[in-house]
Amino acid sequence: MKIAVVAANGRVAQKVVKEAQERGFEVTAFARGEENKSGAAKFVKKDIMDLSKEDLLGFDAVVDGFGAWKDEDQPMHIKTSQHLCDILSGTDTRLLIVGGAGSLYVNAEHTAQVKDDPNFPAMFLPLANAQGQELEELRKRDDVKWTFISPAGDFQADGECTGKYILAGEELTLNSKGESIISYADYAIAMVDEIEKGNHIKKRISVVRE
Known part of the structure; x- marks a missing residue:
């Protein structure tokens, strides 16, 4: 498969690049910085908002x-993903978004979200709200094959790569230990699995460590 990773110098994106290349995917990384920190064999220096339809053709x-x-900077979550939607509109290229956990629901009625809890850390609320709005805007797009992947609540940059995860949906899901936790590495495995299978088009899914 041929995939593009945008904003590829980020720490989650780097893990996705690594996992995809290890599976034999042809990966092109796009980032605004001069240095290729992604580890991708192919690198293009270009800001996400400067990407064109031609840049992403054929992926x-x-x-x-x-x-x-x-x-x-939080409004940029919406602006960037909508820009990608605009240039992928009407194509068969799938768009997979590294989402957040704050918008996961905590009840069956889907009326309460993780970020609504009074004990939710105030410092993360602007990010959670922005990514929640980002998801709502994606839900309006019938012209793009998008998938929004939310991590568990405790998203660990340097956490262990277990190679195992639970695939869940719109609701916050706990593992057998009662934990909502996943490492960047295991999240990347789930992301690349979804790229390979494409089972959740126009849906939000979530992942938690077993």
């Missing part, structure tokens, strides 16, 4: 690894 899938931490 089976595009992984959006964009992430922002400053409050003032």
